Amino acid sequence: xxxxxxxxxxxxxxxxxxxxxxxxxxxxxxxxxxxxxxxxxxxxxxxxxxxxxxxxxxxxxxxxxxxxxxxxxxxxxxxxxxxxxxxxxxxxxxxxxxxxxxxxxxxxxxxxxxxxxxxxxxxxxxxxxxxxxxxxxxxxxxxxxxxxxxxxxxxxxxxxxxxxxxxxxxxxxxxxxxxxxxxxxxxxxxxxxxxxxxxxxxxxxxxxxxxxxxxxxxxxxxxxxxxxxxxxxxxxxxxxxxxxxxxxxxxxxxxxxxxxxxxxxxxxxxxxxxxxxxxxxxxxxxxxxxxxxxxxxxxxxxxxxxxxxxxxxxxxxxxxxxxxxxxxxxxxxxxxxxxxxxxxxxxxxxxxxxxxxxxxxxxxxxxxxxxxxxxxxxxxxxxxxxxxxxxxxxxxxxxxxxxxxxxxxxx
Numbered sequence: 077x078x079x080x081x082x083x084x085x086x087x088x089x090x091x092x093x094x095x096x097x098x099x100x101x102x103x104x105x106x107x108x109x110x111x112x113x114x115x116x117x118x119x120x121x122x123x124x125x126x127x128x129x130x131x132x133x134x135x136x137x138x139x140x141x142x143x144x145x146x147x148x149x150x151x152x153x154x155x156x157x158x159x160x161x162x163x164x165x166x167x168x169x170x171x172x173x174x175x176x177x178x179x180x181x182x183x184x185x186x187x188x189x190x191x192x193x194x195x196x197x198x199x200x201x202x203x204x205x206x207x208x209x210x211x212x213x214x215x216x217x218x219x220x221x222x223x224x225x226x227x228x229x230x231x232x233x234x235x236x237x238x239x240x241x242x243x244x245x246x247x248x249x250x251x252x253x254x255x256x257x258x259x260x261x262x263x264x265x266x267x268x269x270x271x272x273x274x275x276x277x278x279x280x281x282x283x284x285x286x287x288x289x290x291x292x293x294x295x296x297x298x299x300x301x302x303x304x305x306x307x308x309x310x311x312x313x314x315x316x317x318x319x320x321x322x323x324x325x326x327x328x329x330x331x332x333x334x335x336x337x338x339x340x341x342x343x344x345x346x347x348x349x350x351x352x353x354x355x356x357x358x359x360x361x362x363x364x365x366x367x368x369x370x371x372x373x374x375x376x377x378x379x380x381x382x383x384x385x386x387x388x389x390x391x392x393x394x395x396x397x398x399x400x401x402x403x404x405x406x407x408x409x410x411x412x413x414x415x416x417x418x419x420x421x422x423x424x425x426x427x428x429x430x431x432x433x434x435x436x437x438x439x440x441x442x443x444x445x446x447x448x449x450x451x452x453x454x455x456x457x458x459x460x461x462x463x464x465x466x467x468x469x470x471x472x473x474x475x476x477x478x479x480x481x482x483x484x485x486x487x
Contacts, residue, residue, distance in 0.1 A: 133353055133363040136252070142210045142235035143242075150248040151414050155188025159416040162186070163241055163252040164195070165234045179226070179305070180322060181237060182385075183247065185413045192382040192418050194427070195326070196409065197319045198241070200226035202400040203393055207243045209236035224399070234357070244402075245410040251359040259355030260304075261297025266348035267338050269294040270329045273487035278306050292487065300325065310485030316387070316400075320428065320484040323385035327430035331380060379431075384419060384438055386427040425475055437477055437486075 136142070153159050166180030182195045202225045209217040209232035217232040228240040234254040242249055264270055273292040280286035287302045295303060304322050311317025338344055389405035409423055419427065427438040481487060 133365075134357040135360040135363045136233075136235055136254075136357060137212060138210065138214065139235060139360050142212075142232075143239055144210075148242050148246045148248045150250075151416070153188045153416050155416065157188050157190055158250075159188040160184075160186040160250050161247055161413060163234075163238050163249045165229065165237055165252065165254045167229065167234070167254055167256055181225070181229075181241075183241065183245070183249075183413065185416075187418070188416050190378060193378060194384045194386065194419055195323070196413075197323060197385065197387045198225055199315060199319065199387065199390060199400050200224065201315055201398070202388075202390060202402060204240065204244055204402075206231075206236075206240050209239050211236065245406075245413075247410055247413050251362045253359075254357045255352075256355045257301065259351050260301050262351035263348060263355075264295070264297035264300045264329075266351050267329075267332055267344060269296050270300055270325065270332050271295070272300065272303050272325060272328065274303070275310060275481075275485055275487055278302060278309055281308060283308055306485075312483055316390075317484040319387050320486060323387075323428040324486060326385055327383070327428050327436070330383060330430040381429060381431040383430045384424065384427040385430075386419070386423055426480060437480065 162184045164180070164182040164184055179200055181198045181200070183198070184193065184195045186193045203222045204225050205221045206219055206223055206225075206228050208219040209228065211217050211232045212235070217236055220227070225240070228237040232239075234252050238249050238252045241247070271292060272295045274287065274290050277290050278284065278287040284306050285298075285302050287299055287306075289299070304318075304325050306321075307315050307318035310321065332338060333348075338348075388409065389403040390400045391403050393399040393401045405422070411417075412419065412423070424438045429436045429438045
């Protein structure tokens with residue numbers, strides 16, 4: 077059963093946006109969702125070149141026990157392949173100074189007809205009802221009401237995060253992938269950097285290193301890590317803006333990885349996949365290179381303009397302006413995922429697409445799947461100090477791309 081905290085009334089209006097034309101690119105092997113996880117999924121498509129790395133894939137020790145028996149059922153789908161829901165968790169699991177923390181969590185949905193995919197970011201500062209969990213060491217983690225979402229990871233690890241997501245959304249998660257940001261720099265450097273755009277230089281602070289650049293440039297691994305972690309200077313809405321910039325980064329990385337300069341370079345591919353595998357822990361049963369490569373084979377028909385990243389509909393919590401709650405519209409989004417439907421215009425508006433380097437804001441026009449009848453197509457602190465605001469506009473709100481970019485720290 078889904079458990080979603082009550083959301084306060086009142087929605088912000090945002091203003092009308094210009095449409096942007098799209099280019100379709102064939103995706104040979106990629107689909108992704110966090111800085112780290114995008115790399116992992118892309119690695120699947122080229123896994124046949126690095127089968128000798130198969131034994132290096134780590135799995136969760138207590139998967140079945142941690143998730144329990146009371147899990148959502150998966151909806152039967154009349155599609156060529158099985159729809160997949162993959163939970164992507166980016167963590168600082170090896171941070172000796174601050175302990176294990178999760179700042180990035182994304183539900184990645186891959187359609188059964190392999191015609192579209194989208195990732196939904198879950199804000200770490202959102203207040204949710206966390207179920208009872210079993211931690212990796214076998215200890216019980218009591219459930220709590222109206223606690224920050226990322227306490228699921230800090231208290232019980234990645235599988236407690238999965239159980240919390242399943243409880244809140246009633247979505248059956250097929251696999252959870254945890255990526256340690258300790259290997260993030262190596263992943264980015266393996267593909268010779270990723271294009272980003274900074275509206276202003278990032279100043280050094282107790283939360284992050286400095287990045288004294290501005291405008292559009294190709295970021296190396298160290299620069300990319302500074303960019304995806306920054307949440308205090310570039311946007312007025314703190315962690316919400318950071319999620320949008322992470323989505324823009326993932327979209328840009330997808331664009332870079334599927335280009336010929338990456339996929340036709342064997343050394344680059346090998347180094348990239350090795351960096352991913354060294355930092356990845358995955359659900360048991362999905363840690364076989366052959367199986368992962370078979371899944372990746374289904375991505376051939378997806379175009380980059382059919383890969384989008386968005387944030388779960390949310391708003392400021394009435395009793396604490398530094399916290400978020402999911403709005404009622406989140407239930408509509410979970411229904412689309414459960415029923416394997418493309419995003420509607422309500423959710424496409426303001427989503428970040430992968431068809432251009434650096435990412436691009438979606439026009440809100442659905443891209444229908446021909447096989448889907450009836451479809452319409454780190455900050456090291458775990459305490460929020462920023463005032464969050466709505467991230468993605470809905471279909472009844474006007475949208476101004478310049479205002480959207482300014483509020484989220486995008487160019």
